[in-house]
Amino acid sequence: MDDWLKDSAEVEASWVTVDLAIFTIRSGQLMVLLIERGVEPFLGRPALPGGYVQKDETLREGALRELREEAGIDGTKLHLEQLGAYGDPRRDPRGRVVTIAYLALGPDLPAPVGGTDARRAYWAPVSQLEGEGTALAFDHAAILAEALEQVRSKLEYTAVATAFCGELLTLSELRTVYEVVWGQQLDPSNFRRKVLNTTGFVKSTREQRFPHTGRPAVLYRRGDAWLLNPPLLRGTGHTV
Amino acid sequence: MDDWLKDSAEVEASWVTVDLAIFTIRSGQLMVLLIERGVEPFLGRPALPGGYVQKDETLREGALRELREEAGIDGTKLHLEQLGAYGDPRRDPRGRVVTIAYLALGPDLPAPVGGTDARRAYWAPVSQLEGEGTALAFDHAAILAEALEQVRSKLEYTAVATAFCGELLTLSELRTVYEVVWGQQLDPSNFRRKVLNTTGFVKSTREQRFPHTGRPAVLYRRGDAWLLNPPLLRGTGHTV
DNA sequence: ACAAAAGTGTTTCTGGTACACCCATGG
DNA sequence: CCATGGGTGTACCAGAAACACTTTTGT
Numbered sequence: 004m005d006d007w008l009k010d011s012a013e014v015e016a017s018w019v020t021v022d023l024a025i026f027t028i029r030s031g032q033l034m035v036l037l038i039e040r041g042v043e044p045f046l047g048r049p050a051l052p053g054g055y056v057q058k059d060e061t062l063r064e065g066a067l068r069e070l071r072e073e074a075g076i077d078g079t080k081l082h083l084e085q086l087g088a089y090g091d092p093r094r095d096p097r098g099r100v101v102t103i104a105y106l107a108l109g110p111d112l113p114a115p116v117g118g119t120d121a122r123r124a125y126w127a128p129v130s131q132l133e134g135e136g137t138a139l140a141f142d143h144a145a146i147l148a149e150a151l152e153q154v155r156s157k158l159e160y161t162a163v164a165t166a167f168c169g170e171l172l173t174l175s176e177l178r179t180v181y182e183v184v185w186g187q188q189l190d191p192s193n194f195r196r197k198v199l200n201t202t203g204f205v206k207s208t209r210e211q212r213f214p215h216t217g218r219p220a221v222l223y224r225r226g227d228a229w230l231l232n233p234p235l236l237r238g239t240g241h242t243v
Numbered sequence: 244m245d246d247w248l249k250d251s252a253e254v255e256a257s258w259v260t261v262d263l264a265i266f267t268i269r270s271g272q273l274m275v276l277l278i279e280r281g282v283e284p285f286l287g288r289p290a291l292p293g294g295y296v297q298k299d300e301t302l303r304e305g306a307l308r309e310l311r312e313e314a315g316i317d318g319t320k321l322h323l324e325q326l327g328a329y330g331d332p333r334r335d336p337r338g339r340v341v342t343i344a345y346l347a348l349g350p351d352l353p354a355p356v357g358g359t360d361a362r363r364a365y366w367a368p369v370s371q372l373e374g375e376g377t378a379l380a381f382d383h384a385a386i387l388a389e390a391l392e393q394v395r396s397k398l399e400y401t402a403v404a405t406a407f408c409g410e411l412l413t414l415s416e417l418r419t420v421y422e423v424v425w426g427q428q429l430d431p432s433n434f435r436r437k438v439l440n441t442t443g444f445v446k447s448t449r450e451q452r453f454p455h456t457g458r459p460a461v462l463y464r465r466g467d468a469w470l471l472n473p474p475l476l477r478g479t480g481h482t483v
Numbered sequence: 484a485c486a487a488a489a490g491t492g493t494t495t496c497t498g499g500t501a502c503a504c505c506c507a508t509g510g
Numbered sequence: 511c512c513a514t515g516g517g518t519g520t521a522c523c524a525g526a527a528a529c530a531c532t533t534t535t536g537t
Contacts, residue, residue: 013297016256019330019341057253058339062330088328088343090259090302099298101259101341103328175516193500195517200498217515218507233498236473415489433527435490440525457488458534473525 017090017099021066022053022143024086024150025074025107026129028167033129033183035147036074036112037139038121044096045140051147052124053102066105074124075116081109082166086150094142104146106153108166130186155184160234162204165225173212173220174198177205185237197235203228257330257339261306262293262383264326264390265314265347266369268407273369273423275387276314276352277379278361284336285380291387292364293342306345314364315356321349322406326390334382344386346393348406370426398424400474402444405465413452413460414438417445425477437475443468 025036037049052073056065063083070078083105090101115124129151131137139147157163158181165172167180178194181187198204205223213219265276277289292313296305303323310318323345330341355364369391371377379387397403398421405412407420418434421427438444445463453459 014258014295015298017259017296018254019257019259055254056257056330056341058255059332061332062328062341085327087325088302090296090343092299092301101296101302101343103330103341173516190501191515192502192517192519197499213508214515216509216513218517220516233476234474236499238472238499413489430526430528431488432490432492432529437526453535454488456486456536458490460489476526 015099017101019056019062020053020100020102021056021062021069022051022089022102022104022146023066023069023074023107024051024104024147025070025076025109025112026150026154026167027109027112027126028180028183029111029126031179031183034126035129035132035150036115036124037127038073038124040120040140041122042120047122048140049127049137050140051104051143052121054120056103062103063105066103066107070107073121076107076109076112078107081107081112082163083107086146086153089142089146091142102141102146104150106150108154108163110167110169155237158184159236160231161229162201162226162231165205170224171208171210171212171222172205172224173222174205175220177223181235181237187237201228201231201235202226204231255339257341259296259302260293260340260342261296261302261309262291262342262344262386263306263309263314263347264291264344264387265310265316265349265352266390266394266407267349267352267366268420268423269351269366271419271423274366275369275372275390276355276364277367278313278364280360280380281362282360287362288380289367289377290380291344291383292361294360296343302343303345306343306347310347313361316347316349316352318347321347321352322403323347326386326393329382329386331382342381342386344390346390348394348403350407350409395424395477399476400471401469402441402466402471405445410464411448411450411452411462412445412464413462414445415460417463421475421477427477441468441471441475442466444471 027034036052038052040046040048040050052069054069054073056062060068062085066083067078070076086104086106088101088103092099094100132147164177164180168176174195175191177198178189178191181194182189203226206226208222208224210222211219212222267274276292278292280286280288280290292309294309294313296302300308302325306323307318310316326344326346328341328343332339334340355366372387404417404420408416414435415431417438418429418431421434422429443466446466448462448464450462451459452462
């Protein structure tokens with residue numbers, strides 16, 4: 004790039020990347036997609052998937068492309084939102100790299116494939132990462148922590164929880180999403196009433212799903228509402 | 244910067260800027276700081292203050308520096324938080340410029356001075372900008388809109404409203420902040436109870452402030468709490 | 484005395500919590 | 511029939527909303 008833009012010697016161009024915190028729920032656990040880095044720096048260390056933003060794409064398009072390339076996931080089907088920008092000049096040993104972190108949520112996603120500069124990609128249980136200090140590359144531990152808090156908090160006042168479910172979902176499934184993400188049991192009957200009284204959260208279909216044992220559950224689809232009013236707060240909640 | 248980083252011809256370095264949406268309350272109105280651009284592009288058009296991030300500063304430090312340089316404001320005294328990154332490749336006619344938007348809130352701030360590439364700086368009433376389509380430079384109208392929604396929503400579930408007040412504040416002042424930002428009257432007595440029942444929102448002092456007429460008000464300081472639980476929701480609220 | 488602003492009290496109503504209970508299905 | 515999960519009903523309580531009322535100041 005030419006430098007007809009800058010007017011001071013203190014200014015220089017930066018590399019801009021996107022990093023993705025992709026969450027899903029598998030086997031009753033909240034999982035995040037990690038890669039094992041196949042290039043320096045931090046060779047061999049776990050990291051969030053991501054890569055350089057290309058010349059003619061928006062940041063969001065870059066995130067969608069990385070989602071596809073590094074994780075083999077079709078991003079048009081899942082929820083994707085920007086988390087924030089991380090630009091400490093010392094966050095990357097190679098020089099100034101500003102990264103835009105994105106948060107992605109999807110229903111039980113396929114086993115990922117390794118990408119270009121990743122040895123392999125895998126789902127890691129969040130509970131495990133939070134406890135011990137699994138040393139992620141760069142400042143990815145901080146990004147992951149912010150992403151987690153964002154997810155937990157967004158469940159309270161938006162209908163984003165449905166992003167963890169397939170197109171057709173039961174209220175139990177939706178409740179399980181809340182329980183897994185918040186790490187807290189919820190009262191099934193109260194949860195049910197809350198959701199159904201929130202107009203536009205879900206809309207019922209005439210179909211049913213049959214559990215292994217027990218009464219069949221009515222299937223719902225996502226509704227039009229995004230903001231929940233009143234919100235569904237994770238308070239002291241139900242006895243754990 | 245060398246290009247030992249990139250591995251594809253599709254990748255190129257970007258200029259990174261910070262832009263600031265600085266809000267304050269003056270004469271009973273929510274105001275945002277705008278500059279009149281003194282350089283191309285968008286010469287003469289109103290814009291949010293901002294500028295290039297320098298070599299060895301974090302994004303936040305860049306925002307604080309621009310706050311000082313472009314608005315003559317000591318940023319250590321006010322609330323500053325990141326809003327998000329805007330990186331559409333067409334947002335700046337000169338080329339790829341990714342901007343990190345910051346949101347700043349402060350008590351009745353001084354009349355600003357023009358900065359380096361601003362002809363002048365001034366406080367503009369938000370109500371005026373929202374109505375008509377005052378054509379801001381770049382994508383600053385979108386940034387401003389998101390900043391506004393962020394402020395309004397953060398008042399609900401954080402104690403950020405105190406950032407609009409001085410060190411010592413009365414409950415009426417605090418209520419006025421909510422009323423001005425939300426554009427909605429609140430019941431003084433209910434507001435009072437809410438705030439005082441939220442532990443850590445404010446702590447009382449023994450001092451008083453005397454209005455022009457009427458009973459003197461007790462002065463409070465900011466408390467330690469940041470999250471409000473339960474939140475203070477702008478619902479249908481009090482009759483307007 | 485009056486106006487104005489601060490502050491208290493009270494009633495009503497909505498919505499959250501906890502929990503008892505009924506329903507529909509597979510085994 | 512029983513176990514299991516889906517779904518309904520209800521009593522109780524905290525907090526929001528509306529509003530009447532008291533207190534303390536300046537003029």
